[in-house]
Amino acid sequence: MRRVRSASTHDPALREPQGTLREPPGAIEVTLLGTGSPIYINGRYSASTLIHAGGEYLLIDCGRGAGIRIHEAGLHPGNINKLFLTHLHSDHVVGIPDFYITGWFTTFARRQGPLRVWGPKGSAAMMRHLDSAFDFDMQVRAPEMRVQPNANETRDIGPGEVFNEGGIRVTAFEVDHRPVAPAFGYKIEYAGRTVVLSGDTRLTEAVAEHGAGADVLIHEVICGHKENSPDPEAFERIIAHHTTPQEAGTVFARAKPRLAVYSHLTMITGATVEDVEAQTRETYDGPLLVGEDLTRITVGDEITVERLR
Numbered sequence: 001m002r003r004v005r006s007a008s009t010h011d012p013a014l015r016e017p018q019g020t021l022r023e024p025p026g027a028i029e030v031t032l033l034g035t036g037s038p039i040y041i042n043g044r045y046s047a048s049t050l051i052h053a054g055g056e057y058l059l060i061d062c063g064r065g066a067g068i069r070i071h072e073a074g075l076h077p078g079n080i081n082k083l084f085l086t087h088l089h090s091d092h093v094v095g096i097p098d099f100y101i102t103g104w105f106t107t108f109a110r111r112q113g114p115l116r117v118w119g120p121k122g123s124a125a126m127m128r129h130l131d132s133a134f135d136f137d138m139q140v141r142a143p144e145m146r147v148q149p150n151a152n153e154t155r156d157i158g159p160g161e162v163f164n165e166g167g168i169r170v171t172a173f174e175v176d177h178r179p180v181a182p183a184f185g186y187k188i189e190y191a192g193r194t195v196v197l198s199g200d201t202r203l204t205e206a207v208a209e210h211g212a213g214a215d216v217l218i219h220e221v222i223c224g225h226k227e228n229s230p231d232p233e234a235f236e237r238i239i240a241h242h243t244t245p246q247e248a249g250t251v252f253a254r255a256k257p258r259l260a261v262y263s264h265l266t267m268i269t270g271a272t273v274e275d276v277e278a279q280t281r282e283t284y285d286g287p288l289l290v291g292e293d294l295t296r297i298t299v300g301d302e303i304t305v306e307r308l309r
């Protein structure tokens with residue numbers, strides 16, 4: 001892993017929305033847009049990851065602030081017309097109205113054609129209801145802006161290959177986030193590179209299996225101190241839906257990615273990033289990056305990491 005100079009949001013290229021950013025030839029570019037959880041944390045919005053490969057943008061989940069982070073990354077929501085949902089917990093989907101609607105009515109970088117969405121059972125119904133919920137806004141804005149609102153084409157998917165276009169292949173695999181079922185992780189392959197996202201899951205064999213030998217394995221994590229919890233029973237219940245740093249470390253140790261990354265950090269009862277790192281090191285000693293919002297990871301012959309803010 002090579003760290004390069006952090007880009008500044010004062011760079012002109014990052015201030016104004018661009019049609020597209022530079023193409024990483026033969027590489028997969030991963031931008032962590034939101035690395036937090038449902039809890040409000042300054043500087044960490046909720047789950048959303050942008051994949052850029054082969055001239056295509058794929059958005060994986062669309063949590064709180066996704067549209068803002070897309071803008072801060074130098075793009076506009078209208079540049080993106082493919083959205084893959086891991087599951088329908090609110091912190092993975094609450095950014096959709098902003099992303100969806102702002103993408104079609106603006107006069108620049110307007111989304112052409114429908115927003116295509118892939119997600120677990122319930123996704124098509126959610127998107128249909130979203131159209132109903134924002135019908136008033138569409139009726140007012142569309143004639144005013146002299147544009148047609150985007151439709152959405154949403155597919156409720158099962159595990160397996162869900163997308164294969166332009167050399168980019170996306171495979172959904174089932175993870176264990178009960179009582180949320182189904183919930184998916186995603187494997188993205190392009191030009192011999194592989195990026196795997198765990199989605200939300202407790203310790204699950206499937207992530208190590210699908211993440212084996214990946215260039216980048218992005219895992220969720222939860223970290224807390226039970227002794228600080230005012231409600232130890234609730235603490236145990238929340239922890240049980242997710243993966244602890246020690247557990248994630250065992251997944252990384254088995255999968256042996258070129259770079260292990262944390263995103264979707266749920267830190268409760270006073271836990272810190274330092275706790276997450278230290279507890280991971282009890283079970284894993286390979287390359288590890290604790291993601292922050294607007295961390296960009298370019299996966300080519302070498303893996304580079306930049307901070308966009």
Ligand SMILES: [Zn+2]
Nearest residue numbers: 087089177200
């Ligand atoms: Zn969840």
